[in-house]
Amino acid sequence: MFDIKWIRANAETFDRSMSRRGLGPQSAALLELDDARRKTVADMNALQERRNAASKQIGQAKASGDEEKFKAIMAEVGSLKDEVQALEDKERAQTEALTDALLQLPNLLRDDVPDGGSEADNVERGNYSEPTQFNFAAREHWELGEAAGHMDFETAAKISGSRFVVLRRDLARLERAIGQFMLDLHTQEHGFTEVSAPLLVREEALYGTGQLPKFSEDAFATTDGRWLIPTSEVSLTNLVRESIVDAAELPMRVTSLTPCFRAEAGSAGKDTRGMLRQHQFWKVEMVAVTTPDKSDEEQEYLLSCAENVMQKLDVPYRVLRLCAGDMGATMQRTFDIEAWLPGQDAYREISSVSVAGDWQARRMNARYRNKDGDLDYVHTLNGSGVAVGRALIAVMENYQQQDGSIRIPDVLRPYMGGQEQIDGPA
């Protein structure tokens, strides 16, 4: 959500950002709406002032017993009332129209976000180790899992439909181990506070983080008007909604391990095989709330935390600086971490680390008191740390052995009762 006053003062910057997002210039239409609104406000205020003054005189007239004056002013106020009412209605409608328009707009882009229209234009920012090499043909995760009998899409389809999976035995445990490991890493080494927050949220929470109003088709709604979270970014970021955060408590860093639910509308036919793209998956999320001057470095910090997960798992990855056309609407700058998947012979997204600036904070009305003692909006950031389902895939494919067994990364063994590998087909 944008501050219309900021748009008026920075129309060019604003329009350039929108253009880079593939939208036309937006400021002119918005400012026109706002000009009309402000004119109404001015008229309304003037009338209200007259009404208020007249009301006071009525009180005085009545007190002094001046019946004639009393009636005269009453008459004036009577007509003023309707006019004021009309202007108030007009003002409300105009403000609502402006707010609705502002709510639709994507976030600003930071200057260092590369231009580009698709993922092809993302810029590599660095990587960690070379792609894993095998002296046998690498299998995809679902081949490994189905062959060993602990990854079952058929049964999942009977229960829930496509894009669901049933994991059994060691693989179910490995999924749990990955989540536990990452959560412990963030809480014990990275300074995050673990949070267990709702998975079912009000519509307002999704407006706050920006999934609504534009992306309702991506999430699942319940029959009572609530929504299943598409990411715990929603629950965690909204922790500060409608509040004034104590500046001494910033940066606030929270993390949680939760299921995420996504409708995946519009990705029909994409990644249909395996568990890369599911309607339900586990994810460890990191959310940070900080002051505006600290959000850039905070994003670097979140990225380093996510990278640390990958390094400890010892899975090859690269970091991308997402281009304008590939970025989500709610963020100002995004770094993706892509894990190397030998079975696919490709890097695939496993984490996304973004800074939203004050865009979400304005929607949530989340503020803090700055050094001058004035209220200002906080900056919010989030990053996957990392997606559990995809980490499971990455571990399976990178740690696979010729016989279809899978070695267990060192850091996960404590969470697997010391087990060193998951056996392949019997």
Add this chain to the structure above:
RNA sequence: GGAGAGGUGGCCGAGUGGUCGAAGGCGCUCCCCUGCUAAGGGAGUAGGCGUCAAAAGCGUCUCGAGGGUUCGAAUCCCUUCCUCUCCGCCA
């Protein structure tokens, strides 16, 4: 599901149809005082919008939200959302 209570400033909390954006307290800021600290004394301290280059000032709106009664509503009425308590049910 049944019955009840309540939503007021950063927080707690008082509040009667008018002079209330709102007592008091806490917190915070500044000043005074004491060698330092603690304690004490004094002053200040809601937010949004509009106007303004900006600040000040001025105007206006806001006591959950929306509507109504009234010359006038935090206060009365209606609707609605939310929170809490008790009972029932339940992991």
